[in-house]
Amino acid sequence: MTNSISVLERDSSDSPCYNEEMKTISSILSIQKVVTAIRDKKRRIGLVPTMGAFHEGHLSLMRKARRECDIVVVSLFVNPLQFGPTEDFKRYPCDLMADRKMAQAAGVDFLFAPTAEAIVPPDLETSVSVDKVASRWEGTIRPGHFRGVATIVAKLFQIVNPHVAYFGQKDYQQTVVIRKMVRDLHFNLKLRILPTVREKDGLAKSSRNKFLLKKERSVASILYRALQQAKQSVQEGEHDCQRLAQQVALIFSAEPSVQVDYIAFCHPTTLGLVSRVLRKTVLLLAVRIGSVRLLDNIILHRQRAL
Numbered sequence: 001m002t003n004s005i006s007v008l009e010r011d012s013s014d015s016p017c018y019n020e021e022m023k024t025i026s027s028i029l030s031i032q033k034v035v036t037a038i039r040d041k042k043r044r045i046g047l048v049p050t051m052g053a054f055h056e057g058h059l060s061l062m063r064k065a066r067r068e069c070d071i072v073v074v075s076l077f078v079n080p081l082q083f084g085p086t087e088d089f090k091r092y093p094c095d096l097m098a099d100r101k102m103a104q105a106a107g108v109d110f111l112f113a114p115t116a117e118a119i120v121p122p123d124l125e126t127s128v129s130v131d132k133v134a135s136r137w138e139g140t141i142r143p144g145h146f147r148g149v150a151t152i153v154a155k156l157f158q159i160v161n162p163h164v165a166y167f168g169q170k171d172y173q174q175t176v177v178i179r180k181m182v183r184d185l186h187f188n189l190k191l192r193i194l195p196t197v198r199e200k201d202g203l204a205k206s207s208r209n210k211f212l213l214k215k216e217r218s219v220a221s222i223l224y225r226a227l228q229q230a231k232q233s234v235q236e237g238e239h240d241c242q243r244l245a246q247q248v249a250l251i252f253s254a255e256p257s258v259q260v261d262y263i264a265f266c267h268p269t270t271l272g273l274v275s276r277v278l279r280k281t282v283l284l285l286a287v288r289i290g291s292v293r294l295l296d297n298i299i300l301h302r303q304r305a306l
């Protein structure tokens, strides 16, 4: 009997933590069989899509899924479609052994790690394109990026058929694109967006942080400081986005090694620019430090007048 079946056949009064031994599956057919059997048993499946190189940000999603679902599936797929021709696909970090250990310790039941050929065969013709929200910000700088993301996330949703899928607020625009795709294509699942996990100095954890040189790394917390400055100014009653953007730009201008791609105060679901801070406004930041692009964001809340 395979591990996966013994997981399913345990009595539901057992401990909710099923993963005594996480199983790694690369075949699409095998994971489909597993999730069909899980669904037949009326168990809830949580999916955490990832590109591997796990850190505390990924683990926070896995742990949350562990607490909220009966079976946790983590997909590990470095999606070639979301990288542009001049981007860092080839140097994207990858350590399957370390990832397996971390996922197992986080309580994951199945690590789904398909091959590139299986997910993106040479004759692939179908893609998922979310128009407006994907065309802004990252979409302008990285044309085709979100088509790559949406296509692969749609495939993962089709294959794993989860009840709940977990994403990080760290990639805010990605969450907006996926939410729109889920609505538009009637995927029958819930999205859970979890807070950004940070280093001690506020830098958002990211698989790409390891490419920062020592000096660059010490500068990189500037994004967090800029977000905190904006938050404080809004709390103090500044609601004019142009002035807020100037304050943020001033922080970055003090550090010549930082090149700003955008500072955008946006509507939280359309991602269109707003001129005044609304009840809920998202500040999106993207900068380059050395060879590394860093993204971060914060949701700002307008104070209610007393």
Ligand code: AMP
Pocket: 049, 050, 051, 052, 056, 057, 058, 060, 061, 166, 167, 168, 169, 170, 171, 194, 195, 196, 197, 198, 204, 205, 206, 207
């Ligand atoms: P990635 O492997 O970079 O594609 O990320 C997989 C998932 O982890 C995405 O939903 C990311 O938004 C999320 N994630 C990445 N970094 C963080 C972080 N620092 N905190 C929370 N979630 C994160």
